[in-house]
Amino acid sequence: SAVISQKPSRDICQRGTSLTIQCQVDSQVTMMFWYRQQPGQSLTLIATANQGSEATYESGFVIDKFPISRPNLTFSTLTVSNMSPEDSSIYLCSVVLGSYGYTFGSGTRLTVV
């Protein structure tokens, strides 16, 4: 299965600032996914990122708040913009391996103060 490197692993940020999270995969993949896991809750899909096209956002998530880049088949970034304490979560990137499921990065634990 693919190996995913995600960074930073954690950060504490001031409200109103932005944080960009990077996700590097060791093999080329068509689709990359970004999830949010709020404290004590399950994962929620933010968006799906395909190389060469705009990301597709799920209901409740917008590009202005969570811009995503996908410049090639092994890399993606998610930016959390104009942060507020409600954005404190774990953010995870993931890649799909056909019908065998997803491989997840180790996550970025974000705290907004």
Add this chain to the structure above:
Amino acid sequence: GDSVTQMEGPVTLSEEAFLTINCTYTATGYPSLFWYVQYPGEGLQLLLKATKADDKGSNKGFEATYRKETTSFHLEKGSVQVSDSAVYFCALLTGNQFYFGTGTSLTVIP
């Protein structure tokens, strides 16, 4: 729509106890089913999977059988260890859409 319903926690067991975490699903079509585990401070790791009815996924002493007739994928382990303390997520994959349960926190005490 498609969804996963997972037993709520937290669950606390003594070492060597038997573990069952219930998971049922609702899906159109024929999803693949998964259990993921999240150890403290880490990301999700695939624990086991089953891609069709009656398949049994197994790993690290954990097992789950894909039961189409009861739309279930319950996770079991015969003898838990302290190192099994984690949050367990049931999930289904249909097309490229993943649906996660809410997670069940397991604590195993010596």
